[in-house]
Amino acid sequence: MNDATLTVRIHDLAHGGEGVGRVEAPRDSEGEPEGRVCFVEGALPGELVRVAIDARHKRWLRGHVVELLAASEAPLRAEPPCPLADRCGGCSWQHVAPAAQAELKQGIVAGQLRRLPLPPKGPHFTIVASPSALGYRRRARMHYTRTPGGLSLGFFGHHSREVVDCERCLVLDAALDWALQQARAWASWLPSTGEILGLSNGREVVLGLPGVRPDPELEAAIRAVIEASQAAAEQDEQAPVLLGVQLRGGRGRHGVGQTWLELDSVPGSATLPVVQGPFTFSQAQAAQNHALVEHVADMAAAAGSGSAEGPRILELHAGVGNFSRVLARVGRRVWASDADREAVATLQRTVERWGLSVNVKRAQAERLLAKLAEGDRPYDVIVLDPPRAGIGEQAARDLAQVVRRRVVYVSCDPATLARDLQAMLAADASLRLVDVRVFDMMPMTPEVEVVATVERSGERSGDRSGAGR
Numbered sequence: 001m002n003d004a005t006l007t008v009r010i011h012d013l014a015h016g017g018e019g020v021g022r023v024e025a026p027r028d029s030e031g032e033p034e035g036r037v038c039f040v041e042g043a044l045p046g047e048l049v050r051v052a053i054d055a056r057h058k059r060w061l062r063g064h065v066v067e068l069l070a071a072s073e074a075p076l077r078a079e080p081p082c083p084l085a086d087r088c089g090g091c092s093w094q095h096v097a098p099a100a101q102a103e104l105k106q107g108i109v110a111g112q113l114r115r116l117p118l119p120p121k122g123p124h125f126t127i128v129a130s131p132s133a134l135g136y137r138r139r140a141r142m143h144y145t146r147t148p149g150g151l152s153l154g155f156f157g158h159h160s161r162e163v164v165d166c167e168r169c170l171v172l173d174a175a176l177d178w179a180l181q182q183a184r185a186w187a188s189w190l191p192s193t194g195e196i197l198g199l200s201n202g203r204e205v206v207l208g209l210p211g212v213r214p215d216p217e218l219e220a221a222i223r224a225v226i227e228a229s230q231a232a233a234e235q236d237e238q239a240p241v242l243l244g245v246q247l248r249g250g251r252g253r254h255g256v257g258q259t260w261l262e263l264d265s266v267p268g269s270a271t272l273p274v275v276q277g278p279f280t281f282s283q284a285q286a287a288q289n290h291a292l293v294e295h296v297a298d299m300a301a302a303a304g305s306g307s308a309e310g311p312r313i314l315e316l317h318a319g320v321g322n323f324s325r326v327l328a329r330v331g332r333r334v335w336a337s338d339a340d341r342e343a344v345a346t347l348q349r350t351v352e353r354w355g356l357s358v359n360v361k362r363a364q365a366e367r368l369l370a371k372l373a374e375g376d377r378p379y380d381v382i383v384l385d386p387p388r389a390g391i392g393e394q395a396a397r398d399l400a401q402v403v404r405r406r407v408v409y410v411s412c413d414p415a416t417l418a419r420d421l422q423a424m425l426a427a428d429a430s431l432r433l434v435d436v437r438v439f440d441m442m443p444m445t446p447e448v449e450v451v452a453t454v455e456r457s458g459e460r461s462g463d464r465s466g467a468g469r
């Protein structure tokens, strides 16, 4: 590596949101050939940029923009709204104009799924743009390091494990931003480094402190914040409220105040709220999650079942029941499972609270699919929402065998989604990709949520199951 730079023309975006281009003019002592592929952080399609190289591989280079030599014709670039954008690794798309982000994300997904028979852009390949680019985020994991003056609190820097201190984060919803900042007052009871988890419903917030053991003084300091926020909320109903903090040190768990809250409580909405704490997964944005949940329900409902009662649905990676609560509306019966003990217990409580027709089971999805593939108990619809790693090729083949009508695959990683879909479609020629919808869940980052719907035309080979089973 050296300090020299290369001129690179950007023609595309990579999966991680960096620009992809080719070297136009070698300027460095290592004489990179023209045409060498270069991934460039901070660059956008159509731009000509001067790039400092951070890593060299045999066939490609990786670097970051040091100068914009020529802008793209399309209005893709904007001044970052956040003053920490050049250091903080929390958002890597602060330089992308909010109005351009959705379409660029759709392009990234199309690129990752290019080997599949993708529906053309139109009603069956769409993107749902986010209603807001800032102040939307309801869930966050911030890092801290204790300093002589208190806490350095924020996200890690770009490609670094060093915390960039952030006194105000523009993408967080205002209540969550306020609540996370309260932890500065607890610095003397916290370990030298750690994390703070936060979950907000727009007004109330719960926090989680992993690796922190109960301590009477810490508890008193937390209670002081809870009580002061409750008193402020009595005067101003818009004021944020800290409901409680869950401490988890070693095997010990200790709640100060109320450590759960009700999410997605929208008066008049058919989507029931879920109740959860800071340690289980939730989508990052309320408005886009609502659109996502409704879309998953529509895709499942459209499968039909061959009977008037609705389809039999298997839901994998159900978490605390984000989709289960609407699938129960659609299905004759829903079997919902997740590998995480706490998520399953929370889901069970939601099912009981609303009297939903959902069977809850703790299971690892890949093992469950392998077991189901050995038997002959197909499900009309299978909904899955795995973590970034996806389910892998073997589980995708098992899935093809177990589903009768539709697979609704929710993914936050279009590359592993493409791999799994390819394996699924190759395993059974009667399966087709019929719909792809991309949700811009996290503006200012290249993150996406994708829902890919696969449908079977005709019956499963060797299908012995009756529609009414």
Ligand SMILES: C[S@@+](CC[C@H](N)C(=O)[O-])C[C@H]1O[C@@H](n2cnc3c(N)ncnc32)[C@H](O)[C@@H]1O
Residues within 6 Å of the ligand: 281, 282, 283, 316, 317, 318, 319, 320, 321, 322, 323, 337, 338, 339, 340, 343, 363, 364, 365, 366, 385, 386, 387
């Ligand atoms: C992206 S979250 C989705 C949760 C939920 N569908 C939602 O919308 O909030 C992924 C979920 O998969 C679960 N999980 C991770 N690995 C798993 C596995 N191998 N089998 C089953 N569930 C798994 C996690 O506990 C987590 O709840």
